[in-house]
Amino acid sequence: MMTNPNGIVTQGQFSFLPPLTDVQITAQIKYALGKGWALSVEYTDDPHPRNTYWEMFGAPMFDLKDPAGILMEINNCRKTFPNYYIRVMAFSSVRGVESPTMCYIVNRPKNEPGFGLVRQETNGRNIRYTIHSYATDKPEGERY
Amino acid sequence: MSQLSSNNETMKEGKDRYKAGVLPYKKMGYWQPDYQPKDTDLLAMFRITPQPGSDPEEVAAAVAGESSTATWTVVWTDRLTACELYRAKAYRVDQVPNTGEGTKTEAQYFAYIAYELDLFEGGSIANLTASIIGNVFGMKAVKALRLEDMRIPVAYLKTFQGPATGVIVERERLDKFGRPLLGATTKPKLGLSGRNYGRVVYEGLKGGLDFMKDDENINSQAFMHWRDRFLYCMDAVNKASAATGEVKGHYLNVTAGTMEEMYRRAEFAKELGSVIIMIDLVIGYTAIQSMALWARQNDMILHLHRAGNSTYSRQKNHGMNFRVICKWMRMAGVDHIHAGTVVGKLEGDPAMIKGFYDTLLDDHTPQNLEHGLFFEQDWASLNKCMPVASGGIHAGQMHQLLTYLGDDVVLQFGGGTIGHPQGIQAGAVANRVALEAMVLARNEGRDIWNEGPQILQDAAKWCGPLRAAIDTWKDISFNYESTDTADFVPTATTSF
Numbered sequence: 001m002m003t004n005p006n007g008i009v010t011q012g013q014f015s016f017l018p019p020l021t022d023v024q025i026t027a028q029i030k031y032a033l034g035k036g037w038a039l040s041v042e043y044t045d046d047p048h049p050r051n052t053y054w055e056m057f058g059a060p061m062f063d064l065k066d067p068a069g070i071l072m073e074i075n076n077c078r079k080t081f082p083n084y085y086i087r088v089m090a091f092s093s094v095r096g097v098e099s100p101t102m103c104y105i106v107n108r109p110k111n112e113p114g115f116g117l118v119r120q121e122t123n124g125r126n127i128r129y130t131i132h133s134y135a136t137d138k139p140e141g142e143r144y
Numbered sequence: 145m146s147q148l149s150s151n152n153e154t155m156k157e158g159k160d161r162y163k164a165g166v167l168p169y170k171k172m173g174y175w176q177p178d179y180q181p182k183d184t185d186l187l188a189m190f191r192i193t194p195q196p197g198s199d200p201e202e203v204a205a206a207v208a209g210e211s212s213t214a215t216w217t218v219v220w221t222d223r224l225t226a227c228e229l230y231r232a233k234a235y236r237v238d239q240v241p242n243t244g245e246g247t248k249t250e251a252q253y254f255a256y257i258a259y260e261l262d263l264f265e266g267g268s269i270a271n272l273t274a275s276i277i278g279n280v281f282g283m284k285a286v287k288a289l290r291l292e293d294m295r296i297p298v299a300y301l302k303t304f305q306g307p308a309t310g311v312i313v314e315r316e317r318l319d320k321f322g323r324p325l326l327g328a329t330t331k332p333k334l335g336l337s338g339r340n341y342g343r344v345v346y347e348g349l350k351g352g353l354d355f356m357k358d359d360e361n362i363n364s365q366a367f368m369h370w371r372d373r374f375l376y377c378m379d380a381v382n383k384a385s386a387a388t389g390e391v392k393g394h395y396l397n398v399t400a401g402t403m404e405e406m407y408r409r410a411e412f413a414k415e416l417g418s419v420i421i422m423i424d425l426v427i428g429y430t431a432i433q434s435m436a437l438w439a440r441q442n443d444m445i446l447h448l449h450r451a452g453n454s455t456y457s458r459q460k461n462h463g464m465n466f467r468v469i470c471k472w473m474r475m476a477g478v479d480h481i482h483a484g485t486v487v488g489k490l491e492g493d494p495a496m497i498k499g500f501y502d503t504l505l506d507d508h509t510p511q512n513l514e515h516g517l518f519f520e521q522d523w524a525s526l527n528k529c530m531p532v533a534s535g536g537i538h539a540g541q542m543h544q545l546l547t548y549l550g551d552d553v554v555l556q557f558g559g560g561t562i563g564h565p566q567g568i569q570a571g572a573v574a575n576r577v578a579l580e581a582m583v584l585a586r587n588e589g590r591d592i593w594n595e596g597p598q599i600l601q602d603a604a605k606w607c608g609p610l611r612a613a614i615d616t617w618k619d620i621s622f623n624y625e626s627t628d629t630a631d632f633v634p635t636a637t638t639s640f
Contacts, residue, residue: 002387004350005573005609009389013322014584016352016576018606024584031587049319049391090322096507096525099312102322117386125375129382129417 002114009047009112012087012104022071025088025106029067037090037101038062039070043081045143048115048133057081060091074106083109083144109135109144157228162220169205172214173228177201179235185258187295188276189518191240192253193288193461203285204234204255211280212263232259241631252461254292254518266303269429269476277464291464294471295519302524304475308439308446310527311505311552314479317419317445318354318391323583324551325354326575327395329534329558333359338368342376344568348561349384349392351572355554356380358397360424360451370400370409378416395422395447395480403431410438420445425469426452429476436477447532448478458627465628467496467516470503474529483531486548487541493626494548504529505552513632530554538617539578539610543596546582555579565616570609577607 002008006016014020020028032039040060044051057077064070077086086107089100118130135143154173155161161172169175181187188211194203206214212232213222236256244251265271281289315321330336330344345356356377364370377394385392398409398421406423413421421444423435432448439446456463466483473481483500484492499515505528509521533549534556545555557575564571581603586592592599604611 002389004388005352005569010352011319011390014580016573016580017584017603020584024588027588028584031589047389049385049389052319096528097312099316100321103319104322115386115389117383126415127375127379129378131382131386 002112007112008108009085009105009114011047011049013102014104020104020106022075025074026067026071028088028102028104029070032090032102033065033067035090035092035101036094037092039064040089040091041073041077041086042089043077043084043086043107045084045109045140046133046136047085047112048131048136050131051133054085054087057086060089078107082107085109111144162218162223164218164220166217168202169209169214170202172205172209172218173231174205174209174212174214174234175201176233176235179233179258181235181258184261184297184299186261186264186272186297186300187519188257188259189292189294190255190257190280191290191292191461192255192286193250194253195285195287196250198285200237200239200251200253200255201234204237204253204257206283206285207255207280207289208232208234208257210283211257211275211278212259229260230263232257232263250287261297261299264300266300267305267433269433269472273429273472281462288462290460290462291468293465293516293518294468295521296471296475298522298524301475301522301526304526305433305436305440305477306474306526307479307529308436308444308477308527309479311479311530312528314445314530317443318393320354320391322551323579324546324549325530325554326352326572326579327355327357327532327534327554327556328353328561328572329357329359329556330362331558331562333362334365335367338372338376341368341373342380344562345377345394346380346384347568348572349381349394350387351561351569352388352576353392353557353561353572354390355393355395355420357395357447357556357558358422360397360399360449362397363399371412374409374412374416374418378418381418391419393419393445395420397422397424397449398435399424399427403434406431406435407438410435410442410444414442414444418444420447422447422449423478424449424451425473429472432473432476432478439479440477445479446477447480448473448482450482460628465516467500467503470500470529471521474504474523474526478529479527480530480532480554482534485533485535485537485545487537487544493629495630496626496628497548501531501549501553504531514630516630528552532556534558539574539613540597540600540617542575542578542582542600543592546579546586547593547596551583560613560617563616564609565612566609570612573607574609574613577603577610578613 038060041057042054044054087105090102092101113134116132120128155171213230234257238254240252243249328348348356396413398406400406457466484497486494499517502509511520532554538560561571585599
């Protein structure tokens with residue numbers, strides 16, 4: 001069990017708020033589409049803070065401009081991977097940005113065991129730190 | 145002044161022009177009202193308060209002269225050079241609105257000066273500033289002088305590295321998008337032992353902040369030597385990262401008395417796995433550029449505290465405007481710079497601060513007199529520099545902060561986190577909840593400027609720490625008049 005104030009992984013824009021409803025998610029999708037950003041759905045069972053590449057639930061939806069269609073993709077992903085972390089990302093292709101512009105979690109495993117901190121004592125008082133995701137002690141697909 | 149004369153035409157090159165003796169700067173070629181600045185010229189705009197009775201054009205020419213090739217008397221050795229090229233040219237002088245007769249302020253003038261690119265060494269803020277602000281601020285002919293703005297030509301920008309990391313890559317490394325970052329300065333800033341100091345860092349980060357920060361004057365003192373601070377802070381950072389699943393950081397201030405010592409501290413920060421280090425503006429332009437090169441080489445975000453700037457940037461008639469510091473620091477290569485909060489305890493007019501933020505973040509800033517931007521500036525794809533808002537801000541102002549400052553900013557709640565009645569973690573929770581609720585509402589299209597207080601109240605219904613923060617600081621605001629304000633205000637224009 002995680003001991004931070006929320007007891008959950010707090011990556012993303014809205015992890016300190018109550019879980020977003022479909023209506024709230026749709027409003028965020030509309031905001032992104034209004035900015036001309038492409039939306040994408042990604043999932044993982046390894047939420048390590050430096051696990052950059054979550055699996056893509058299909059490529060970013062560059063040509064889908066219908067918020068209901070995008071919400072449907074999110075819900076398809078939730079149905080397929082009900083016990084995974086799922087995030088919605090927005091991408092801007094504007095020169096000078098060309099990078100993600102939004103990222104928020106829309107699905108989580110029922111139990112989030114979190115991470116251990118492994119301290120390797122090295123020279124003198126120096127310590128090398130490893131953040132270890134408890135879930136990854138099990139093979140992919142069998143973690144939650 | 146004896147140098148003033150009614151015949152102010154530039155004298156023709158030739159024998160008479162170089163006769164030994166003193167000539168007005170205007171006659172020496174430093175005043176050229178017909179000059180068309182070239183794209184490759186570096187442009188500067190000074191606010192001049194001439195000595196009483198002086199001709200403002202002559203004073204502008206004197207500033208141009210003394211910041212480029214001139215000395216007080218004619219020298220024949222000019223004729224060995226392409227001197228007409230190297231002379232800076234004052235090309236425009238305007239009286240500053242609301243100064244001079246009939247106002248409370250003595251007459252001031254905006255003087256525009258163009259400098260040939262070859263006057264400056266590439267990639268050197270030190271060389272640039274030695275010319276532009278080297279001598280002229282002490283000239284007797286000016287009662288006061290302020291460098292208001294500069295236009296840096298693209299050709300010159302391309303000789304600078306720019307921010308070591310930049311806003312975009314910083315976000316990618318931290319895995320944080322679509323909202324301002326949250327930070328706090330460890331308090332009390334002096335006196336904590338390394339162990340006690342790390343406690344504050346751990347609590348703030350675990351509670352929900354992205355960054356904690358050393359203050360500008362935390363270096364290596366008797367109560368806490370730097371290696372102790374670095375070791376304890378990195379334990380706190382890693383422990384908080386494991387507790388939340390987020391990338392966390394603490395700005396380890398590596399400011400020291402010598403470059404050798406700063407490199408030593410920076411290397412240790414890297415060895416411990418820190419994502420970010422910090423320096424103070426007082427280390428000087430060359431030291432800043434060196435640390436920016438080091439940061440680029442070592443995958444490190446470089447935070448700059450603007451310690452000392454108000455000694456020369458605050459008063460309106462003398463010194464230099466902070467927007468010029470912003471330009472130089474983006475060129476010098478820092479990733480973060482403190483640039484004002486609007487609503488906090490430190491100086492800051494909203495329009496002026498908008499100008500600073502745009503200068504740090506835009507690919508291209510158009511001229512905008514209301515924001516104090518006198519020149520259009522193309523940033524030539526130099527990385528963006530993250531502004532930091534720090535000083536007397538709290539969760540109850542979140543709607544104002546988000547409206548004024550936008551997403552690309554680090555909001556630093558020092559007292560507003562550590563002074564929370566329920567503890568440091570609760571303080572961090574209050575700030576993070578307030579921020580996320582406000583970003584969510586803004587994205588939903590709500591009018592956060594007006595509905596902000598209600599949005600916070602609604603979140604406070606389910607978030608006790610936010611409730612306590614609002615109750616504690618609800619009446620705190622810092623409403624003093626700014627000293628650095630725009631000279632131009634928008635006026636309604638009539639169109640026919």
